[in-house]
Amino acid sequence: MATPPLGRREFLAASFAAPAAIAGVTALDPLERALQEAGTTAPEVLARDELFWSRYQEAFAIDRSIRLLNHGGTCPCPSRVLAELQRLEHQINTAPHRQIYHVLAPQLETVREGLAADLGAHPDEIAIVRNSTEALEICQWGLDLAAGDEVVTTTHDYPSMRNTWEQRKQRHGIVVTYATFKPPATLDEIFDAVTAKITAKTRVLHISHLTNLTGQLFPVRRLADFAHARGIEVIVDGAHAYAHLPFQIGELGCDYYATSLHKWLYAPVGTGMLWVRKEKLRKLWPLFGAPEPHAADARKLEHAGTGPIGAKLAIGEALRFHRALGVPRKLARLLLLRERWFAPLRGHKNVILYTPESPALASGLATVGIRGVDPIVLADHLWRTKRIVTAPIVIEEVRGLRITPNICSTLDEVDELGRELLAVADRGLPPAAEPSTR
Numbered sequence: 016m017a018t019p020p021l022g023r024r025e026f027l028a029a030s031f032a033a034p035a036a037i038a039g040v041t042a043l044d045p046l047e048r049a050l051q052e053a054g055t056t057a058p059e060v061l062a063r064d065e066l067f068w069s070r071y072q073e074a075f076a077i078d079r080s081i082r083l084l085n086h087g088g089t090c091p092c093p094s095r096v097l098a099e100l101q102r103l104e105h106q107i108n109t110a111p112h113r114q115i116y117h118v119l120a121p122q123l124e125t126v127r128e129g130l131a132a133d134l135g136a137h138p139d140e141i142a143i144v145r146n147s148t149e150a151l152e153i154c155q156w157g158l159d160l161a162a163g164d165e166v167v168t169t170t171h172d173y174p175s176m177r178n179t180w181e182q183r184k185q186r187h188g189i190v191v192t193y194a195t196f197k198p199p200a201t202l203d204e205i206f207d208a209v210t211a212k213i214t215a216k217t218r219v220l221h222i223s224h225l226t227n228l229t230g231q232l233f234p235v236r237r238l239a240d241f242a243h244a245r246g247i248e249v250i251v252d253g254a255h256a257y258a259h260l261p262f263q264i265g266e267l268g269c270d271y272y273a274t275s276l277h278k279w280l281y282a283p284v285g286t287g288m289l290w291v292r293k294e295k296l297r298k299l300w301p302l303f304g305a306p307e308p309h310a311a312d313a314r315k316l317e318h319a320g321t322g323p324i325g326a327k328l329a330i331g332e333a334l335r336f337h338r339a340l341g342v343p344r345k346l347a348r349l350l351l352l353r354e355r356w357f358a359p360l361r362g363h364k365n366v367i368l369y370t371p372e373s374p375a376l377a378s379g380l381a382t383v384g385i386r387g388v389d390p391i392v393l394a395d396h397l398w399r400t401k402r403i404v405t406a407p408i409v410i411e412e413v414r415g416l417r418i419t420p421n422i423c424s425t426l427d428e429v430d431e432l433g434r435e436l437l438a439v440a441d442r443g444l445p446p447a448a449e450p451s452t453r
């Protein structure tokens with residue numbers, strides 16, 4: 016029997032209910048099938064299976080008229096995460112205060128347990144915050160430091176975090192020392208550059224796991240062991256490494272680990288996580304006053320007022336999406352995409368790769384420069400002529416474009432980038448791209 020057509024009211028009701036249902040079904044089922052079919056195929060083999068990855072491309076509702084190759088900034092959410100966020104926002108708005116504090120707040124514990132399990136940590140060690148910045152600032156302001164105490168960080172660490180240490184320098188008289196190195200660097204070179212800055216007065220070491228400038232990997236474990244042997248606390252900025260590199264928190268040996276969940280976990284914008292080693296929790300002051308500031312419980316670090324609980328709860332859906340795929344498969348695909356756009360440029364006399372090539376040091380982020388070409392003008396040229404989005408990086412040691420495809424990126428998108436960069440490496444920018452003629 017034919018289904019009778021919907022009346023206007025039924026049609027509206029169905030349309031209103033549709034986003035969650037349709038997004039959930041169309042995104043989830045093909046993925047489940049793809050994962051079943053993939054079975055135990057080795058990640059490096061699966062990385063070349065375009066049918067498998069086409070299902071992941073479809074799981075994101077991104078605008079394909081833009082070739083989005085700057086996922087190092089903020090990543091899009093899969094449709095099923097967006098659907099969950101939307102469902103939660105509707106629920107919150109049925110009775111906001113009651114929903115936020117009485118109904119949904121307790122459910123955040125399930126997300127905390129999920130994040131803890133993924134990291135190999137205890138839920139009491141996990142604070143769910145807004146981003147890496149908040150997570151890092153909690154540590155940077157929450158440690159007792161006196162005038163003359165030294166903090167060692169690097170010129171490759173994130174500018175906002177360097178600003179924070181500079182502010183503590185002005186307010187509290189601490190000393191901030193910067194290690195530097197020329198990328199691409201070996202782990203030994205970074206270890207030597209950082210440890211050379213450590214003195215008897217060093218109290219804190221603040222380093223990145225993967226840098227935002229070039230995706231350079233740091234020898235976190237070796238540096239943490241070196242620091243701990245001298246009574247130094249270790250803060251790691253993991254904005255780019257969580258849900259991107261395979262690790263359990265215990266392997267890193269650090270004391271504090273901060274990350275944004277709206278990057279590689281694909282959780283909604285405005286979500287982040289701070290892990291604090293259990294023994295360090297009592298003495299870490301909350302950034303926002305808490306009833307028990309010396310509790311050995313990272314929940315004390317979350318008293319930031321009424322906030323986006325819907326986004327925080329939707330982390331659970333992002334975590335399920337992430338764990339079903341798994342880091343090894345994701346990383347293998349990211350490395351394949353990187354190889355795909357970089358292969359035509361390898362060995363070109365005008366091309367400089369600022370990121371290590373060795374797969375042992377590589378990730379989905381890579382920064383490439385073209386001799387004599389201003390990265391800002393190049394990024395603008397790629398955007399205007401090909402709608403390719405990249406991130407120009409200009410510091411003393413690096414003048415390039417940071418390229419970050421993601422699992423939703425297509426081969427066509429990265430191929431287009433490779434072709435364009437090769438054309439500029441061969442012939443330079445067309446005259447119209449030069450700022451003087453615009």
Ligand SMILES: Cc1ncc(COP(=O)(O)O)c(C=O)c1O
Binds near residue numbers: 087148149
């Ligand atoms: C290394 C690093 N640390 C910290 C941050 C700050 O992240 P958020 O803006 O999510 O707080 C970023 C942002 O890109 C980053 O790359």
